[in-house]
Amino acid sequence: MTGGARSRRVLLLLLLVGVAARAASGGGIDGLLPNGNFEQGPDKSQMNGTRVMSPNSIPNWVISGFVEYIGSGQKQNDMILPVPEGPYAVRLGNDATIRQQLSVTRKAYYSITFCAARTCARAERINVSVGPESGVLPVQTVYTSSGWDSYSFAFKARHTTVWLAIHNPGLEDDPACGPLIDSVAIKTLDPPRREKGNMLRNGDFEEGPFIFPDTAWGVLVPPMDEDDVSPLPGWMVMSGTKSVKYVDAAHHAVPRGARAVELVAGREAALVQEVPTTPGRWYALSFSVGDAGNGCAASEAMMTVEAYAGREAARVPYASRGSGGRTRGGLEFAAVANVTRVVFQSYNHHMKRDGTLCGPVVDDVSLVAVRKRAGRRLLL
CATH class of the missing domain: 2.60.120.260 (Galactose-binding domain-like)
Structure with a gap:
């Protein structure tokens, strides 16, 4: 067997092994x-x-x-x-x-x-x-x-x-x-696990539902019961009838990476994740707030994201012109239970000029334990 034929055979074998491993993991669909x-x-x-x-x-x-x-x-x-x-x-x-x-x-x-x-x-x-x-x-x-x-x-x-x-x-x-x-x-x-340096799962929202490449309107993640399987792994949407929108960098301004969540329903929908905590211990939550670059400009009121964790809350405003951009916000809290809910929602309703609902984008969410309170909490 010549060297070229042997190389092609090895390459084919490696490709077949990769395909078999992907099929065994449930991927490829x-x-x-x-x-x-x-x-x-x-x-x-x-x-x-x-x-x-x-x-x-x-x-x-x-x-x-x-x-x-x-x-x-x-x-x-x-x-x-x-x-x-x-x-x-x-x-x-x-x-x-x-x-x-x-x-x-x-x-x-x-x-x-x-x-x-x-x-x-x-x-x-x-x-x-x-x-x-x-x-x-x-x-x-x-x-x-x-x-x-x-x-x-x-x-x-x-x-x-x-x-x-x-x-x-x-x-x-x-x-x-x-x-x-x-x-x-x-x-x-591929539901992500909690990794070192972030207690939240899928805090960057990179794992989520399929987005059609030829549509520019993202994908709605509807309200769900707590025991439902979420199309946005790690996160739940708590609401009566409203949704949040999963958006991609190909059609929207995304603060970091390829995916983010647009809060399009004001206070009528909340993005929630439950995380194990130790009562009495302090934690720091940080996240990015921006706009999706889709013409959602806050003409009368700032785009504002409300965040809740433990007994603490923060409002993070962003002056949107509808063309993209971001700011960083966060809060610190002492856990009061073995499980803490991290919650995000838009403080206001917003509309684009065509009358469709829109809102602030949340991305790059991180939660870490801290030794003591640093006093950098954004107050209501």
Whole structure:
């Protein structure tokens, strides 16, 4: 065997070992599901107008209830139904469900990202489930001028094959009324551990749900119960119906790294992480506050992030011009329990000129134990 052939064989072997190791770890699943953008549609013989009549007529999906196959620019009365990517999407009318079976790695964590838009129902919401994991995503609030938002949902795989279901539980007088769905993707999550120098997990927000590279509006992380699997590992969103937005450096100004969180709902949503602490011991929390460079300018009031930990609180203001930038803030606190909640929320509501909600960005969050109080706390 020649030296060149031997080198190519060794290289091929190393590549195969790397692929096998990645597959064994549950990685490698990132991007659109098969026919996740619904570009492969039903035959006309399987449709009644726009309604899809056969359960298996949309390739790779199983449907039930009132499901429509919608073309971009299609009208309903005087309303145009836009499609965010490609020429087609589906609409989930009364009690409608779309399902797809996924091959996953048992005990691995995954996030689902999909685009959704309201149409004509009064109180639209979407139920997402994978096996026993399920959640209700409210879609009443629209966060983009286009009307389309990206939503995220996470689960831990109980088996090697699972069913993803997206369901509209609504029952309207017009059975077609319901949300439009497009671009369904999956990502393997690698939940980060606490590392030396930071007691928080995922304090830089680098691990999170899939962000579509051709969309500039980020991904909403919806409110969740405390026992839910979070699409933003380490963090929970506490709210009734509002979300926070996960943004990327490709389309936004990010204080550090490639990802950050935009607090788009004022005091109506809080970003929370619980961390083990020792009662009576002092800790220092520090973080960056900025704007996403998306035109969210604080014209009348400063963008302000409120932070809470133990019995202490701080307000960190930032004079935003909507073009990016950051400041550093923090607080010190004495723990009063074995577990302390670190909480962030926007002090005010903010809107861009097009009327869509926006807010301050939080990033690069660090928590460390300190020997004594240093007196650098930012007071309310």
